[in-house]
Amino acid sequence: MIEINVSPARLDEKPVIANLMQLYTHDFSEFWAGTPKGEVDGAGLFPAYPYLDRYWEEESRVPLLLRLGGHVAGFALLNAVSHGGRPVDRNMAEFFILRKHRRGGAGTAAAHAIFDLYPGVWEAAVARRNLAALAFWRRAIASHPRAGDIEEHDIATPAWDGPVIRFRIGNAAP
Numbered sequence: 001m002i003e004i005n006v007s008p009a010r011l012d013e014k015p016v017i018a019n020l021m022q023l024y025t026h027d028f029s030e031f032w033a034g035t036p037k038g039e040v041d042g043a044g045l046f047p048a049y050p051y052l053d054r055y056w057e058e059e060s061r062v063p064l065l066l067r068l069g070g071h072v073a074g075f076a077l078l079n080a081v082s083h084g085g086r087p088v089d090r091n092m093a094e095f096f097i098l099r100k101h102r103r104g105g106a107g108t109a110a111a112h113a114i115f116d117l118y119p120g121v122w123e124a125a126v127a128r129r130n131l132a133a134l135a136f137w138r139r140a141i142a143s144h145p146r147a148g149d150i151e152e153h154d155i156a157t158p159a160w161d162g163p164v165i166r167f168r169i170g171n172a173a174p
């Protein structure tokens, strides 16, 4: 298994996530063709992520930086928002691996390390057009040794459009 380091992003590391968010938004903008979303401003920047500050202000929100060999390789933002309508302990609000590090197991290693740190009831909501992420999450969740009660629901409401995977990560043996 890949050695990935997962650590809470300090307040002074907020700009690192803000910068990576630009690349993440660029990846997502592929799904927004034909809509007003995903335009850059006159400086060539996507709009700032509206909830970023709250990740350093609210207990239930956790900003994480992912590193491989000491280099930043991605980020994850956790919150406790449910897209499925039932309470959750954690929701994988955003998750990103830099392109250089994709398809080598880094995403799975990071997801597993995060699940180990935060056992409980989880959701991962996937945008309908993000088929790669759906394939990724199905596999990353099912392959975690303490994942159980895995459910997948198709949600189509004004608030969310796409599959939502709900699952439980059990506590590690003491």
Ligand SMILES: CC(C)(COP(=O)(O)OP(=O)(O)OC[C@H]1O[C@@H](n2cnc3c(N)ncnc32)[C@H](O)[C@@H]1OP(=O)(O)O)[C@@H](O)C(=O)NCCC(=O)NCCS
Residues within 6 Å of the ligand: 024, 027, 094, 095, 096, 097, 098, 101, 102, 103, 104, 105, 106, 107, 108, 109, 125, 126, 127, 130, 131, 132, 133, 135, 136, 137, 139, 140
């Ligand atoms: C989705 C993402 C996190 C995957 O990261 P990764 O490091 O490439 O993931 P892994 O190497 O651990 O992939 C594990 C498995 O997931 C599936 N998978 C990953 N990327 C895939 C893709 N583009 N297409 C189809 N399946 C994919 C495959 O089954 C893969 O195993 P394989 O490489 O042996 O075929 C990464 O592509 C990413 O950051 N994408 C942009 C942001 C995003 O969509 N985030 C998810 C938001 S819900």
